[in-house]
Amino acid sequence: MDSSTSSTPRKSLLSQILPWAKKGGYALADQGLISGSNFLISVLLARWLTRDGYGAYAVAFGIFVLLTVLYQSLVLEPMSVFGGSNYRNNLREYLRVLIWLHCSLCALLCGALGIWVGVAYKLDPHSALPLALAGVTIASPLVLIFGLARRAFYLELTPASAALGALWYCAFAMAGLWVAFHYGLLSAFSAFIAIGAAALTTSLLLLRHLRANLRPRTGHIAFAEVCREHWRYGRWALIANVASWVPAYLFYPILSHAAGLVASGQLRALMNLAAPMQQAQTAMALLFLPYASRLRGEGGDRKAASLNWRISLLAISGAVAYWAVIVVFKNSVFHLLYSGKYMEVAGQLPFVAVGAILWAASFGPTVVLRALQSPKLVFIAYAVGTAVSLIIGIPATYRYGLWGAILGVNVSDFLSLLLMMFLLRRRTREIWSGAANQQSPSAGLTPGLSKP
Numbered sequence: 001m002d003s004s005t006s007s008t009p010r011k012s013l014l015s016q017i018l019p020w021a022k023k024g025g026y027a028l029a030d031q032g033l034i035s036g037s038n039f040l041i042s043v044l045l046a047r048w049l050t051r052d053g054y055g056a057y058a059v060a061f062g063i064f065v066l067l068t069v070l071y072q073s074l075v076l077e078p079m080s081v082f083g084g085s086n087y088r089n090n091l092r093e094y095l096r097v098l099i100w101l102h103c104s105l106c107a108l109l110c111g112a113l114g115i116w117v118g119v120a121y122k123l124d125p126h127s128a129l130p131l132a133l134a135g136v137t138i139a140s141p142l143v144l145i146f147g148l149a150r151r152a153f154y155l156e157l158t159p160a161s162a163a164l165g166a167l168w169y170c171a172f173a174m175a176g177l178w179v180a181f182h183y184g185l186l187s188a189f190s191a192f193i194a195i196g197a198a199a200l201t202t203s204l205l206l207l208r209h210l211r212a213n214l215r216p217r218t219g220h221i222a223f224a225e226v227c228r229e230h231w232r233y234g235r236w237a238l239i240a241n242v243a244s245w246v247p248a249y250l251f252y253p254i255l256s257h258a259a260g261l262v263a264s265g266q267l268r269a270l271m272n273l274a275a276p277m278q279q280a281q282t283a284m285a286l287l288f289l290p291y292a293s294r295l296r297g298e299g300g301d302r303k304a305a306s307l308n309w310r311i312s313l314l315a316i317s318g319a320v321a322y323w324a325v326i327v328v329f330k331n332s333v334f335h336l337l338y339s340g341k342y343m344e345v346a347g348q349l350p351f352v353a354v355g356a357i358l359w360a361a362s363f364g365p366t367v368v369l370r371a372l373q374s375p376k377l378v379f380i381a382y383a384v385g386t387a388v389s390l391i392i393g394i395p396a397t398y399r400y401g402l403w404g405a406i407l408g409v410n411v412s413d414f415l416s417l418l419l420m421m422f423l424l425r426r427r428t429r430e431i432w433s434g435a436a437n438q439q440s441p442s443a444g445l446t447p448g449l450s451k452p
Contacts, residue, residue, distance in 0.1 A: 026159040033166035035279030055261025057188035058268035060132035062249035073238035078230040083155040092214040106141035135192030146199035149206035172198035240379035247389040247412035251405040269342040312364030319360035323353040355410035365420040385416035
């Protein structure tokens, strides 16, 4: 065989792989910097705050994640789907409408959270929790607009700019935390304020860059139209994401009630080690979801569904390799991160690893089902897993404390994975069945046309 002939397919394959490897690297760098700074903040607070203070941070951080989940469901996830398809050629106008949507949604969320802060203070004015919740109330809208600005670059498949913004955010957040620590002002409240200030500063820089580089708008997009589309898609994504949040974060307040704020801090110290892999998968989702949506728009459902096993294999391989290292060196890791604190719970880490690997295995089906605009199926899987998790996990938490909370989370991850695989398989069969019907000689005839 002619060597030039054999090298042509190889060059063609490389020309397809290298751009995506580069984009994937930028996406990982983007999310790695964001999660790395947040992880470092969590670790430093675990080292520097009292155990009660860190427990308050853990509970408040769970609420912060819930707000992020709500926003992700109603704004960012639909943005990845519709921005990669419906509004692909009018992103400037679409982004303008999304900023108005951001302001409206944050006003509602932060207003409700502000009321909660007042109630928490009335119930226990000496607790560290009300002030931590106040920090979340102030920081949340600033962090969420930062997420919106970063996500806009993924619609253009240019994650390099988002990664640069993440680098700025990381520098600003670390500087703010150092200032608070240096002047003796470090607390859960000041940590959230530092995060919010860093997010606001970086958001202004990113939005300015987008304004200068996005193509001119091609028409007007009605605010009400975008709200309807986002709600139609996002309502299922919302309850699906809330269902996935419940076992991951609801056990913090349950555990604090059952065993005190110190136990919540111990659970947070363990779950901190799951954050790097979770954030890596979040980074890849930022890239894969709009890409899968684009494949669906260009080649139909079958083309998007074909991504499942490739994404799943990547996620599982990474999770197993990561946890193998962390579990083997768990004592050294706890000494390094927490300066000897929380060593009493290091033995629970293998159980956390099992749940995290199960969660990673569901990454591929989750991305593909959402790209197929089937968030209802994602919700069904998460809802069943969450319900069983609470039925088993709440009594176990009150009886066994920390171990019971970990058991509740793992039950949810296991059942959600099984259901996600089953529902995607059923959805895939429907896709192939529909394609076969369209290709059959008797299918697809329209009035006035005869079969050839």
